[in-house]
Amino acid sequence: MKKVVSKGYIYLVLLFLYAPIFVLIVFSFNESKSRANFTDFTFKWYQELFRDELIMTSLGNTLLVAVLAAVFATVLGTAAALGMKNMKKRARGLCMNLTYMPVINPEIVTGISMMLLFVYISHLFDWELGMITVLIAHITFCVPYVILNVLPKLRQMDQNTYEAALDLGCTPFSAFFKVVVPEIMPGIMAGFLMAFTFSLDDFIITYFTNGSDFQTLPVTIYAMTRKKVNPKINALSTILFLAVLIILIIMNVRQARAMKNKEK
Amino acid sequence: MKNKMTAFPYLIWMAMFIIIPLVLVVYFTFASEDGGFTLDNIVKISQYTPIFIKSINLAIIATLICFVLAYPIAYILSRSTEHYQRTMILLIMLPMWMNFLLRTYGWMTLLENEGLINKFLSIFHIGPFQMINTAGAVVLGMVYNYLPFMILPLYSVMTKIDYSMIEAAQDLGCNPVKVILKVLMPLSLPGIITGVTMVFVPSVSTFIISRMLGGGQNMLIGDLIEQQFIGSTYNPYVGSAMSLILMVIMLIIMGIMSSFDDDEMEGIVI
Numbered sequence: 260m261k262k263v264v265s266k267g268y269i270y271l272v273l274l275f276l277y278a279p280i281f282v283l284i285v286f287s288f289n290e291s292k293s294r295a296n297f298t299d300f301t302f303k304w305y306q307e308l309f310r311d312e313l314i315m316t317s318l319g320n321t322l323l324v325a326v327l328a329a330v331f332a333t334v335l336g337t338a339a340a341l342g343m344k345n346m347k348k349r350a351r352g353l354c355m356n357l358t359y360m361p362v363i364n365p366e367i368v369t370g371i372s373m374m375l376l377f378v379y380i381s382h383l384f385d386w387e388l389g390m391i392t393v394l395i396a397h398i399t400f401c402v403p404y405v406i407l408n409v410l411p412k413l414r415q416m417d418q419n420t421y422e423a424a425l426d427l428g429c430t431p432f433s434a435f436f437k438v439v440v441p442e443i444m445p446g447i448m449a450g451f452l453m454a455f456t457f458s459l460d461d462f463i464i465t466y467f468t469n470g471s472d473f474q475t476l477p478v479t480i481y482a483m484t485r486k487k488v489n490p491k492i493n494a495l496s497t498i499l500f501l502a503v504l505i506i507l508i509i510m511n512v513r514q515a516r517a518m519k520n521k522e523k
Numbered sequence: 524m525k526n527k528m529t530a531f532p533y534l535i536w537m538a539m540f541i542i543i544p545l546v547l548v549v550y551f552t553f554a555s556e557d558g559g560f561t562l563d564n565i566v567k568i569s570q571y572t573p574i575f576i577k578s579i580n581l582a583i584i585a586t587l588i589c590f591v592l593a594y595p596i597a598y599i600l601s602r603s604t605e606h607y608q609r610t611m612i613l614l615i616m617l618p619m620w621m622n623f624l625l626r627t628y629g630w631m632t633l634l635e636n637e638g639l640i641n642k643f644l645s646i647f648h649i650g651p652f653q654m655i656n657t658a659g660a661v662v663l664g665m666v667y668n669y670l671p672f673m674i675l676p677l678y679s680v681m682t683k684i685d686y687s688m689i690e691a692a693q694d695l696g697c698n699p700v701k702v703i704l705k706v707l708m709p710l711s712l713p714g715i716i717t718g719v720t721m722v723f724v725p726s727v728s729t730f731i732i733s734r735m736l737g738g739g740q741n742m743l744i745g746d747l748i749e750q751q752f753i754g755s756t757y758n759p760y761v762g763s764a765m766s767l768i769l770m771v772i773m774l775i776i777m778g779i780m781s782s783f784d785d786d787e788m789e790g791i792v793i
Contacts, residue, residue: 265599269611272596275667276618279629282639286632294632295642335533342530354530357537360545363720365728365773367745368766371752372544375551375759399540402533460622462731467752480624484631484735496625503620511613 280500287493294488304494311491317479321459324390324475328397329455335398336405336454337447341439343406344413358403369400370467377468388470396468397458404457405450412446551763564764571747571765578743579772581658582727585665589673589722590715592666597677597714598707601684612678615671623668627735630667634660634736656738664732665722672721680714716780723776728769744769 290299308314343354361369377392416439424434440447462477469478483489555561596615600608618626633639634655641651654660684707692706708715730745737743744765751762 265595269596269599272592272670273611273614276615276670279626279633279667280618280621282632283625283629294635295637295639335536338529339533340530342527342533345527346530350527354534357534357541360537360541363724363773363777365724365769367728367730367748368548368770369541369544371748371759371762371766372548373540374752375547375763376540376544378759379547395540399536402536406533456620460620462622462624477622477624480622480628481731484624484628492625492628496621496629499625500621503617507613507617507620511609 280496283493283496284500287490287497289490289493292488292490304490305498308491308494308498313474314476314479314491314495317474317476320390320474321476324394324397325455325458327394328401328458329451331394331398332401332454333405333447333451336402336450337409337443339402340406340409340413343410358406360403361400362403362407366400366463367467370396370464373399373464374467387472388468389473392468392470393465393473393475396464397461400461400464401454401457404453405447408450408453409443409446412443416442548763548766551759552767554760556760564760565768567761568764568768574742574747575744575768575772577658577741578727578745581662581665581743582723585662585669585726586673586719586722588662588666589670590719593670593673593677593718596674597681597711600678601681602686608682612675615674619671624731624735626668627664627732630660630664631655631735634663655736656740658737658741660736661733661741661743664736665726665729668732669722669725672725673718676717676721677711677714680711684710712783716783720777720780724773727772 285297286294287304288300288302289297290301290303339354343351346354373392373396374388377388377395380386381388420442421434421438424438425431429437460477461475462481465475465478466481469475474482480492480495483492552564553560553562555563600611603611631638635641636651636653636655638655640654644650644652688706688710689702692702697705727743728745729743730749733741733743733746748762748765748769750756751758751765
């Protein structure tokens with residue numbers, strides 16, 4: 260009985276979490292624009308979605324910024340983690356405080372504070388906010404996640420292996436790439452993926468730093484929700500949901516397989 | 524490997540794009556338009572006190588609801604089989620991967636006056652209820668968007684709790700309420716603190732949820748700040764002052780939260 264109640268409760272919460280998503284999916288196939296009456300089945304909103312140039316350009320922008328921001332943040336963050344590991348406790352503490360700042364600060368404050376700086380500089384040099392400022396902002400809020408993923412891996416690493424490589428004739432450079440990098444690779448990858456997904460998903464900070472011409476997908480979605488009923492949003496949601504679902508299933512199957520192989 | 528220099532580009536980057544912008548916020552807070560020192564911006568904000576109080580209230584309510592909903596889930600999951608745990612955590616995380624604008628838009632569809640919930644209720648001749656554009660809808664949006672932020676830290680702390688502690692308490696005559704208050708709660712405190720912060724901070728500073736689900740009558744701090752920076756009423760002076768006050772509120776709340784915790788969080792405290 261107890262088990263039934265507790266399982267039932269979890270399913271209720273899941274229903275709560277998925278209800279709006281299912282509604283969006285169902286109504287993406289609705290012929291009429293109504294959000295309450297399902298009249299007839301259609302794919303026309305999907306066709307219109309792919310024909311919408313603004314959405315397609317913003318999708319391209321989003322992917323471009325996410326890739327660039329994740330790569331930059333990963334390089335900058337990994338280098339920072341390596342340096343921070345060698346610092347004295349006090350200096351490292353200060354660096355960690357700096358790292359936590361964009362993580363803890365409300366996003367809107369991070370967004371407007373960077374906007375103040377960018378607007379100030381743009382007045383000085385007669386230049387406009389756009390892709391560069393969005394990219395800078397994304398790198399800034401992504402780097403901390405790379406550091407927070409790489410540092411623990413560096414701590415777990417056995418310092419002696421690096422020295423052994425040096426003793427055996429490696430140059431510091433090749434010792435670093437042959438010994439240290441493979442060891443901390445899982446942390447680097449995790450940091451990269453976090454940076455990438457956060458950049459893809461970010462709305463608030465982009466909204467304040469993008470100027471008037473450069474739009475990412477979340478910014479475009481926001482503009483669409485401000486207008487009247489727009490079933491293209493439903494079609495877009497359905498596609499994004501399916502994409503996420505497929506990626507997560509693949510990741511989980513691979514993870515499960517890796518765990519099984521380990522057990523053997 | 525004894526080189527600290529590799530952290531320098533990062534430190535310079537953060538100084539330029541985190542520290543200087545925050546210094547600018549402080550500067551604009553106390554600057555007048557001709558560049559002199561003034562307290563006017565802060566004084567001007569006092570007229571918005573009701574909005575600040577409303578934001579904090581709604582965020583506290585949303586945080587409490589999240590906590591009450593999430594605590595049993597985290598407990599049930601931490602006591603289930605490993606396979607069930609993995610699947611459920613995945614299912615709880617999955618909606619988070621979709622942009623929150625889209626999910627909130629989904630709620631607009633559900634809550635509208637001619638929306639699905641009212642339509643469903645009308646079958647039983649109940650309603651229609653005014654749900655969208657109310658403070659309740661804003662709280663619902665906050666709970667919906669941030670509930671996983673409460674579940675995950677609670678869950679990860681509870682999987683580490685030794686179940687024999689609970690059994691021992693029961694054997695020694697604790698009733699279920701006492702077990703929860705005296706054993707489970709103290710042991711899961713770090714998770715509670717993380718969860719509460721992770722729900723409260725985005726809730727109190729949101730401007731999207733209030734705009735999409737609250738209509739015009741449910742302005743929050745976030746909406747106020749956004750209005751100062753985007754649109755025709757560009758006023759970075761008052762906007763900065765509001766942001767500074769928001770940050771102070773946040774620091775106070777987080778200070779209160781961390782005072783409950785004996786173990787200091789690594790890194791945050793020097």
